[in-house]
Amino acid sequence: MGPIAAVIGAVASVGGTIATVNAQKRASRLQQQQQQLATRQSQRQAIREAQIRRAQTMSSAQALGAVGGSAVAGGTASLNSQLGSSLGFSSQMSGLSNQIGMAQNQANTASAIANLGGSVFQLAGGFDAFGKGKGSNADLLAGVA
Secondary structure, three states: OHHHHHHHHHHHHHHHHHHHHHHHHHHHHHHHHHHHHHHHHHHHHHHHHHHHHHHHHHHHHHHHOOOOOHHHHHHHHHHHHHHHHHHHHHHHHHHHHHHHHHHHHHHHHHHHHHHHHHHHHHHOOOOHHHHOOOOOHHHHHHHHO
16 A cells, blocks of 8 residues: 555645646736736826826916926926836836746746655655665764764
């Protein structure tokens, strides 16, 4: 019954590892989608605020009779510059979040593979498989110390 249980355990370990890796990849994709939605909303909000400020500036300039003045043009250019800066920043943050998610996914995959390798190593007899009757793990470790 021992070898059968070992094979069942190995199959369960492999199946569990594959399911874990697939779930982590799906979670990573969903996290990226969430970040992209948040970025787009932030960008739309920044554009909306810039349009409101531009309209307020034009309204104030018109009320003062300074519609064609250089101050209005400079103020509008400043608003456009601030909008560009805000959009660039949010795009950079979104890109970094995506890279972080991918790195975490790679780390999780590597960890799952390492755990699977450890399970296979133990199934194959662990360190005892190297000695083949020449001593136990404790004897091997005692010789190292």
